[in-house]
Amino acid sequence: MRRVIEVEELTRVEGHGRIEVVIEGTEVKDVKMAIFEGPRFFEAFIESVHYEKVPDIMRRICAICTASHSLASIRTIENAFDVKVTEQTRILRDLLIHGEMIESHALHVFMLALPDFLGFPDAIRMASKYPEEVKAALQLKHAGNMVHNVVSGREVHGMNERVGGFSKIPSEKELKDIRAAMVSTKQTAELAVDLFAKVEIPKYAESENTLMALDPGEKYGFIGDYVLVSDGTRHPVQDYPSLTNERTVKHSHAKFSSYKGSSYMVGALSRILLNRDKLEGTAAELYEEHKDILTSRNTLMNNLAQAIELVHSVDRCIEDIDILLSNGLKNEGLVEAEPRASRGIGAVEAPRGTLYHDYTFDENGCVVKANVITPTAQNAANMEKDYRVAAERLIKEPDEKLINVFEIIARAYDPCISCSVHLTRIQK
Amino acid sequence: MAKPEKPKIGIFSLTGCGGDQLMILNLEPVLLDLLSRFDIKDFQEGSSYKEDVELDIALVEGSVSTKTDLEKLKKIRERSKMLIAIGDCAIGGCVQAMRNGQMSMEERMKKVYGVSEDYYDVLEPKGLSSYVKVDLEIPGCPIEKDEILHAITSLLHGDMPEEIDYPVCVECKLNGYPCVLVEKGMPCLGPLVTAGCNARCPRLGLDCIGCRGPISDEANVAAELKVLLDKGYDEEYILNRLRFFGGNFEDIQNLTKKLSEKSEKKEGE
Numbered sequence: 001m002r003r004v005i006e007v008e009e010l011t012r013v014e015g016h017g018r019i020e021v022v023i024e025g026t027e028v029k030d031v032k033m034a035i036f037e038g039p040r041f042f043e044a045f046i047e048s049v050h051y052e053k054v055p056d057i058m059r060r061i062c063a064i065c066t067a068s069h070s071l072a073s074i075r076t077i078e079n080a081f082d083v084k085v086t087e088q089t090r091i092l093r094d095l096l097i098h099g100e101m102i103e104s105h106a107l108h109v110f111m112l113a114l115p116d117f118l119g120f121p122d123a124i125r126m127a128s129k130y131p132e133e134v135k136a137a138l139q140l141k142h143a144g145n146m147v148h149n150v151v152s153g154r155e156v157h158g159m160n161e162r163v164g165g166f167s168k169i170p171s172e173k174e175l176k177d178i179r180a181a182m183v184s185t186k187q188t189a190e191l192a193v194d195l196f197a198k199v200e201i202p203k204y205a206e207s208e209n210t211l212m213a214l215d216p217g218e219k220y221g222f223i224g225d226y227v228l229v230s231d232g233t234r235h236p237v238q239d240y241p242s243l244t245n246e247r248t249v250k251h252s253h254a255k256f257s258s259y260k261g262s263s264y265m266v267g268a269l270s271r272i273l274l275n276r277d278k279l280e281g282t283a284a285e286l287y288e289e290h291k292d293i294l295t296s297r298n299t300l301m302n303n304l305a306q307a308i309e310l311v312h313s314v315d316r317c318i319e320d321i322d323i324l325l326s327n328g329l330k331n332e333g334l335v336e337a338e339p340r341a342s343r344g345i346g347a348v349e350a351p352r353g354t355l356y357h358d359y360t361f362d363e364n365g366c367v368v369k370a371n372v373i374t375p376t377a378q379n380a381a382n383m384e385k386d387y388r389v390a391a392e393r394l395i396k397e398p399d400e401k402l403i404n405v406f407e408i409i410a411r412a413y414d415p416c417i418s419c420s421v422h423l424t425r426i427q428k
Numbered sequence: 429m430a431k432p433e434k435p436k437i438g439i440f441s442l443t444g445c446g447g448d449q450l451m452i453l454n455l456e457p458v459l460l461d462l463l464s465r466f467d468i469k470d471f472q473e474g475s476s477y478k479e480d481v482e483l484d485i486a487l488v489e490g491s492v493s494t495k496t497d498l499e500k501l502k503k504i505r506e507r508s509k510m511l512i513a514i515g516d517c518a519i520g521g522c523v524q525a526m527r528n529g530q531m532s533m534e535e536r537m538k539k540v541y542g543v544s545e546d547y548y549d550v551l552e553p554k555g556l557s558s559y560v561k562v563d564l565e566i567p568g569c570p571i572e573k574d575e576i577l578h579a580i581t582s583l584l585h586g587d588m589p590e591e592i593d594y595p596v597c598v599e600c601k602l603n604g605y606p607c608v609l610v611e612k613g614m615p616c617l618g619p620l621v622t623a624g625c626n627a628r629c630p631r632l633g634l635d636c637i638g639c640r641g642p643i644s645d646e647a648n649v650a651a652e653l654k655v656l657l658d659k660g661y662d663e664e665y666i667l668n669r670l671r672f673f674g675g676n677f678e679d680i681q682n683l684t685k686k687l688s689e690k691s692e693k694k695e696g697e
């Protein structure tokens with residue numbers, strides 16, 4: 001008997017994706033993660049644009065990872081032109097990406113993922129039984145957005161972070177307001193860990209996963225120049241083509257990635273497991289408490305890893321603000337870039353995983369070639385592997401059950417489909 | 429007395445970054461209260477609940493970039509009393525339309541995917557009104573929170589929200605910000621662009637890049653071009669700037685044509 005199990009359109013994820021699994025008798029024949037969000041061609045548009053405005057366009061690849069794209073873009077340009085930024089800029093960028101992590105993870109953990117485990121179709125309906133939790137989650141999300149607003153200029157597609165620094169330095173009062181919001185919502189971040197640690201996390205997708213994440217340096221974080229892989233290797237981000245090996249597939253507008261011939265996973269679970277020794281304070285304690293269930297074999301644990309990152313990010317925002325305030329805020333202006341014909345590659349950890357930008361410039365500083373590799377495109381092949389594993393384990397279950405399982409697996413990756421559909425240039 | 433029925437609403441997205449729906453979700457302090465005034469029948473990014481019924485209001489973000497988008501849009505139009513385009517993508521294609529009339533779809537497919545145009549079902553990105561009747565357009569990349577909140581609450585009270593028909597410069601002057609175009613010579617697009625952002629970029633000392641799109645029927649593109657040429661920017665640089673959010677705007681497309689004819693002539697000489 002041939003069964004075609006289809007999730008027509010994934011819900012509670014950003015963008016448009018479809019899952020199709022074909023079962024013949026007792027065998028899973030075919031698995032497809034189809035991404036049908038329209039292709040967006042950013043790498044083609046950006047050609048001939050002067051470097052100074054490149055981040056303003058490229059950040060529009062994605063709304064929920066807007067600051068990640070903008071910082072990846074800025075770092076890429078600064079690498080190309082050898083721009084060295086100040087310590088204050090470095091800390092403000094760190095604050096910005098941690099704020100983005102809070103905004104994005106709070107939305108995903110509470111509003112998109114948690115309803116699956118508490119039995120609701122959405123957070124609005126979940127609010128009827130868990131009103132305090134949903135309200136607190138919105139406050140936590142709001143605290144993350146305060147960082148976007150103050151540091152970047154807007155919640156979505158800000159403009160204040162520039163090549164060479166920040167156009168306007170936030171005021172002491174603005175930073176103190178963010179600090180107060182972080183202090184008052186820290187317990188909500190801890191609640192996220194608690195909620196996920198309490199619910200029964202299914203094991204139907206358990207299998208080997210190769211993990212990949214940026215090495216943030218001494219302290220846990222989301223910006224770095226080297227990539228860590230769970231096989232124990234470490235690579236400069238410039239090696240991304242051989243780490244990601246993107247290829248075009250007919251059934252998806254997002255390209256598919258592989259590392260040494262197999263799929264791999266990027267995102268919170270990869271980061272937590274590869275950089276666990278760098279966690280500090282409450283986040284380190286929470287990791288210790290839950291490390292037995294936080295296994296690399298279960299993709300669904302990405303939700304719990306995100307919750308731990310929420311706690312880390314709240315603490316880091318407070319720490320960054322304290323350092324900025326004790327150093328004294330300086331209106332230091334932008335470090336000038338001297339454009340020249342060159343190539344730059346830069347990466348950051350977006351909420352859902354490693355994000356690479358790669359630009360080549362002409363002598364006037366205009367783009368001649370661009371390539372972007374997004375986390376969701378990298379995860380797509382691993383998602384297919386998980387659907388296959390789960391379908392094999394649950395082959396006797398009815399279609400409705402499998403549809404629900406595939407959706408829960410997809411959501412655990414916190415996919416950002418808009419991001420994934422502009423892809424890379426094919427290397428000829 | 430029976431309670432009046434809540435308006436049935438659907439929130440949809442075509443091709444884009446998802447930022448306009450996200451701005452609605454960013455209304456954190458009032459979000460639950462606001463959503464509770466509606467009967468939400470379809471909201472793919474926020475809910476797994478779905479009911480295929482007639483809608484009082486459909487909010488649609490994203491551009492029509494594939495045949496699938498177009499079919500979806502037509503179905504939404506059929507089932508909705510009022511269709512509201514939220515954000516630049518749904519109005520004029522936004523950055524996705526940056527190279528419209530300049531780079532063919534075939535070229536884009538070759539450049540990015542290395543395959544021919546018919547590999548995927550792509551269309552040149554356009555706003556909703558190129559295909560269906562649109563009752564209201566709310567501009568922005570992304571939309572402003574206050575503006576969408578005001579629009580939705582107006583509709584709840586049975587009023588049509590007002591559309592803004594003046595440029596960013598008006599808000600910039602009202603705030604007393606120094607003019608970055610005149611005083612610093614930065615390539616600010618404020619004179620052409622729909623206000624409503626409270627001149628956010630000039631406040632930060634930055635030039636407007638036009639993310640709320642050109643003001644309909646009002647923008648004097650030729651005059652802006654002349655000012656920027658006088659400031660020393662070359663034509664290609666200025667047109668790229670104008671195209672960021674104006675690729676489907678007629679005056680900007682015409683200027684591009686003139687420029688490419690001129691450079692062809694030069695090459696021929």
